[in-house]
Amino acid sequence: MSKRGRNPGGTIQASQAGRAPGVRPLRIGTGLLMLTAAALLSVAGLGKGNDEARAAEKPDTPGNPAAKAPMEPVAKPTAKKPPPAEDAQPPAKAKRSQKFTGRESQQLPRLEEMELPTVADLLQKPPVDWIVLKSGAVLVVQPIEPRPDTLQKLREMRQKLIDNPPNPVRQPGESRATFEIRRAKILEEYEQQKLRTMRLEVSLPDDVVLDENQAASTYLLDLKKIQEIIYHEDLMLRRIDRLIEQGRLQTAYELILILERKVPGWRGLKQRRQRLSFAEAQKRAETDPEAALALLEQVHDENPRFPRLAEELGRVSDRLMQAALQEKDYRRVRFFLARLRRREAKHPIVRQWESKLEQIADRLLEQSRQASAQGRHDQAALLAEEAARVWPRSSHLKAIHRRALTRYQILRVGVTVLPGRSHAFPLPSLADQRHRQLTQLMLFEPDHFREATHYRTRFFDAWEPVDLGRETHFTLRQRPAYRESQPILTASDVVASLSARLDRTSDTYDERLASFVRSLVVRSPFEFSVYFDKVPARLGALLALPAPVRRVWDTKMPPKAAERSSKSSDTAVHAGPKPSPTRPSRAEPPSTEAVSPTTFPFYLHHSSPDRLVYRRTRSEPQKAPARHVAEIVETRYPTYPKAIQGLLRGDVSMLPEVPTWYLKPLRETKDYFILPYAVPTTHLIQIHPKSWLQRNRELRRAMAFAINREQILKEVVLHDEAMKHGRLVTGFTASTSTAYNDLVEPFPHNRTLAISLATVAISRMEGKKVAPIRMVCDPDPIAREAAERIIQDWARAGVTVTLVTQETETAVAAAKGNGRAEDAGGRASGAANKGKRLETASNTVSDEAPWDVAYRRLRMIEPLTELWPFLTLQPTAEVRSLMFLPVRLRQELIALDSVADWASAVTALRQLQEDLHSQVLFIPLWEVDDALVIRKNIQHAPVNPMHAYQHVERWQVEPWYSVAEPR
Numbered sequence: 001m002s003k004r005g006r007n008p009g010g011t012i013q014a015s016q017a018g019r020a021p022g023v024r025p026l027r028i029g030t031g032l033l034m035l036t037a038a039a040l041l042s043v044a045g046l047g048k049g050n051d052e053a054r055a056a057e058k059p060d061t062p063g064n065p066a067a068k069a070p071m072e073p074v075a076k077p078t079a080k081k082p083p084p085a086e087d088a089q090p091p092a093k094a095k096r097s098q099k100f101t102g103r104e105s106q107q108l109p110r111l112e113e114m115e116l117p118t119v120a121d122l123l124q125k126p127p128v129d130w131i132v133l134k135s136g137a138v139l140v141v142q143p144i145e146p147r148p149d150t151l152q153k154l155r156e157m158r159q160k161l162i163d164n165p166p167n168p169v170r171q172p173g174e175s176r177a178t179f180e181i182r183r184a185k186i187l188e189e190y191e192q193q194k195l196r197t198m199r200l201e202v203s204l205p206d207d208v209v210l211d212e213n214q215a216a217s218t219y220l221l222d223l224k225k226i227q228e229i230i231y232h233e234d235l236m237l238r239r240i241d242r243l244i245e246q247g248r249l250q251t252a253y254e255l256i257l258i259l260e261r262k263v264p265g266w267r268g269l270k271q272r273r274q275r276l277s278f279a280e281a282q283k284r285a286e287t288d289p290e291a292a293l294a295l296l297e298q299v300h301d302e303n304p305r306f307p308r309l310a311e312e313l314g315r316v317s318d319r320l321m322q323a324a325l326q327e328k329d330y331r332r333v334r335f336f337l338a339r340l341r342r343r344e345a346k347h348p349i350v351r352q353w354e355s356k357l358e359q360i361a362d363r364l365l366e367q368s369r370q371a372s373a374q375g376r377h378d379q380a381a382l383l384a385e386e387a388a389r390v391w392p393r394s395s396h397l398k399a400i401h402r403r404a405l406t407r408y409q410i411l412r413v414g415v416t417v418l419p420g421r422s423h424a425f426p427l428p429s430l431a432d433q434r435h436r437q438l439t440q441l442m443l444f445e446p447d448h449f450r451e452a453t454h455y456r457t458r459f460f461d462a463w464e465p466v467d468l469g470r471e472t473h474f475t476l477r478q479r480p481a482y483r484e485s486q487p488i489l490t491a492s493d494v495v496a497s498l499s500a501r502l503d504r505t506s507d508t509y510d511e512r513l514a515s516f517v518r519s520l521v522v523r524s525p526f527e528f529s530v531y532f533d534k535v536p537a538r539l540g541a542l543l544a545l546p547a548p549v550r551r552v553w554d555t556k557m558p559p560k561a562a563e564r565s566s567k568s569s570d571t572a573v574h575a576g577p578k579p580s581p582t583r584p585s586r587a588e589p590p591s592t593e594a595v596s597p598t599t600f601p602f603y604l605h606h607s608s609p610d611r612l613v614y615r616r617t618r619s620e621p622q623k624a625p626a627r628h629v630a631e632i633v634e635t636r637y638p639t640y641p642k643a644i645q646g647l648l649r650g651d652v653s654m655l656p657e658v659p660t661w662y663l664k665p666l667r668e669t670k671d672y673f674i675l676p677y678a679v680p681t682t683h684l685i686q687i688h689p690k691s692w693l694q695r696n697r698e699l700r701r702a703m704a705f706a707i708n709r710e711q712i713l714k715e716v717v718l719h720d721e722a723m724k725h726g727r728l729v730t731g732f733t734a735s736t737s738t739a740y741n742d743l744v745e746p747f748p749h750n751r752t753l754a755i756s757l758a759t760v761a762i763s764r765m766e767g768k769k770v771a772p773i774r775m776v777c778d779p780d781p782i783a784r785e786a787a788e789r790i791i792q793d794w795a796r797a798g799v800t801v802t803l804v805t806q807e808t809e810t811a812v813a814a815a816k817g818n819g820r821a822e823d824a825g826g827r828a829s830g831a832a833n834k835g836k837r838l839e840t841a842s843n844t845v846s847d848e849a850p851w852d853v854a855y856r857r858l859r860m861i862e863p864l865t866e867l868w869p870f871l872t873l874q875p876t877a878e879v880r881s882l883m884f885l886p887v888r889l890r891q892e893l894i895a896l897d898s899v900a901d902w903a904s905a906v907t908a909l910r911q912l913q914e915d916l917h918s919q920v921l922f923i924p925l926w927e928v929d930d931a932l933v934i935r936k937n938i939q940h941a942p943v944n945p946m947h948a949y950q951h952v953e954r955w956q957v958e959p960w961y962s963v964a965e966p967r
Contacts, residue, residue, distance in 0.1 A: 455540030
């Protein structure tokens with residue numbers, strides 16, 4: 001490192017030791033400069049004063065004392081070299097060495113001659129600064145301090161010294177001579193400090209070697225000679241500018257990152273980042289305009305007056321809006337328009353697109369008005385909704401939208417699972433139950449739940465039991481309310497339907513009903529009587545059967561809609577009683593003629609992979625005093641967050657299922673009704689009646705002990721350590737029911753016991769072929785995640801279970817080939833036809849079960865009638881289907897049908913729960929307090945609904961559309 005010395009005369013000299021004599025090339029940028037100490041002295045006034053430097057350049061004359069006694073830099077003493085040997089060769093002449101003549105000062109490059117350092121030089125070589133002299137020459141030096149604004153800081157330091165000169169004061173007891181010496185030192189130091197602020201200390205780069213007899217590498221440069229200083233960071237910024245011009249944006253970005261890490265607040269760095277973002281946006285405008293818009297918005301947020309920014313923002317936004325308009329995604333158009341308006345409200349593109357959207361909306365509103373005048377109220381409502389999506393700020397929208405949507409009310413529902421779409425799950429799901437509730441009317445239906453289910457009927461005005469309940473007289477309602485979409489039934493219709501269920505040769509034969517009913521008598525067109533062999537404990541539960549339906553001949557339907565309606569119950573979703581494989585269905589292929597719908601209160605009007613449209617089967621009268629829901633549209637979302645996003649955006653107004661951790665935020669918005677279901681949803685693992693697991697109780701117990709129920713419930717199902725909206729259960733019915741046995745304890749999580757039981761169970765099966773355990777799962781996303789966690793718990797206990805999905809089914813079918821496709825479909829999922837999937841799952845031609853265990857979600861509203869079909873996987877109760885159960889359980893189930901009062905039924909159900917739990921015929925998991933979420937513009941929905949669409953014919957949807965800007 002260089003050193004500085006001071007001679008007695010007060011001139012500052014620099015010394016350098018260890019330098020090789022001669023001249024060494026100095027590379028500045030990519031140019032080559034021959035630089036010597038004398039050049040610096042002559043050009044910039046380095047080292048000595050300027051007069052002495054000019055005198056040193058003059059030839060030797062008597063009047064030039066500097067020439068006679070030139071100042072030499074102080075050098076360290078060097079050891080004397082030994083005399084050369086006699087036979088030694090003379091030293092080789094150094095390449096390109098030359099003696100300083102005083103004219104090398106002209107070799108300093110000018111600024112316009114300097115070449116900008118490359119990226120490699122900037123990153124790999126030591127940093128250097130450029131000092132631009134007023135003469136135009138450039139000196140390349142090591143980084144100087146202070147930085148940045150070196151000249152300004154030195155001037156401020158000098159001014160501060162001038163404004164605050166020292167004023168030494170004689171101390172008490174100090175002699176005058178001592179005081180004068182101290183005062184002289186202070187003033188001398190003060191003058192030296194001022195002198196230092198007038199000169200800049202610079203060091204030459206390490207690769208510059210000077211003649212140690214003439215100069216050192218550290219010098220003082222007079223500030224008056226300096227025009228500007230270009231720091232190493234400024235050189236990087238200039239290289240960044242060059243890279244951006246060349247389109248090498250990635251390299252420029254890397255240099256910016258380096259500068260931001262080292263000197264985050266450097267002057268000009270923020271502007272380079274903005275310029276880089278702008279260049280990147282221009283590059284991506286064609287391939288990824290949305291990313292380009294985000295970059296431009298970032299630049300605008302930092303510098304709204306960036307050159308050509310507004311023009312580029314308009315161009316990219318226009319491109320995005322044009323693409324969205326071609327797809328008729330008007331909300332997306334308004335989304336990009338709002339983004340542009342927030343930053344450039346007066347941009348011509350903003351005015352252009354506002355005018356265009358308003359014209360489209362006005363055209364749709366005019367079409368809606370015309371459709372309403374022609375009586376096509378469904379089209380008028382759809383057009384008005386479309387106009388609201390296009391431009392909700394239209395001045396003509398509010399009146400036309402309210403008139404159209406009041407006349408034809410549409411309920412839009414967001415779901416994650418559509419009915420009939422999951423072929424990998426062969427059991428009825430909650431989505432299938434929604435479809436049945438819309439397309440199938442029951443003679444008696446659950447109305448509310450208060451410790452037990454209470455029933456109501458829309459078909460009977462009165463039913464009067466006589467003879468201690470062994471005979472009941474029914475009176476049918478002759479005129480339903482105008483808002484009810486249902487057929488008018490006669491006594492002959494009902495008696496014929498019930499008689500078919502009592503006939504052993506009928507496809508709809510019901511063994512349980514036949515064990516109760518002795519005979520049926522028609523007394524008048526709207527009166528009939530039922531005679532019982534044994535008194536049912538709950539008449540509503542026994543007669544909760546599908547109502548007989550006739551075609552509505554006064555309902556006009558286009559041929560295509562009629563075809564979809566007639567096929568809906570066969571090909572889309574299961575809507576009615578499923579035929580037994582021993583009694584195949586005799587239904588004829590659906591006709592393609594224009595026929596009326598056969599489902600009530602709604603029929604399936606349109607079906608697509610992501611949307612189902614239901615319409616009211618019987619329209620309300622033309623002069624009805626009030627209008628109610630006429631159409632229901634179910635839209636499928638891939639996840640629950642997407643469904644909630646659709647609710648918040650206004651795309652849908654109802655969510656039948658919402659994860660419990662979203663209920664509180666939705667309630668806090670005060671825009672929605674949170675309606676808890678009357679019966680919580682029970683989650684359980686069901687074992688197929690034909691599975692080999694039914695013969696291995698130890699393995700079933702091992703699987704029950706292996707599941708960490710509480711952890712899965714907290715982490716996956718509820719996302720709540722307190723389990724506020726859920727709890728562990730041990731039965732098949734709701735824990736709030738009087739039929740639930742609270743004394744039965746849940747299976748504790750005991751992995752050691754599970755491993756022991758699994759080991760014993762497998763050891764007893766030595767010599768037998770162990771079939772793989774296949775598991776099917778409810779298509780709900782949360783249920784799928786919980787099932788995967790359960791499979792992991794089983795694997796830790798040594799029980800391997802494979803989850804059967806639609807993808808695995810497809811792979812199995814493809815592997816078996818076309819010749820065995822039918823067999824593969826039956827054995828893999830038992831769901832080739834969704835309309836007959838329950839029978840296919842439980843009554844395959846072979847004795848092998850298509851699956852072994854199933855993760856199910858259900859709401860068992862009436863255990864008296866639902867428990868038997870739940871255990872046997874049969875649509876109706878048949879004694880032969882109970883053969884897989886132990887004798888005691890078979891007897892208890894049969895005795896349950898013979899109880900004559902609810903108290904006895906409660907006792908029997910509690911005992912059944914305890915016995916089923918001990919036998920591990922199914923594995924109860926937990927129950928969740930689910931809720932229905934609807935927007936507050938939906939009126940007359942029940943506070944605690946029994947199901948998603950309870951009394952939906954009474955609901956009213958007030959016209960509403962979102963006026964908020966899309967975000």
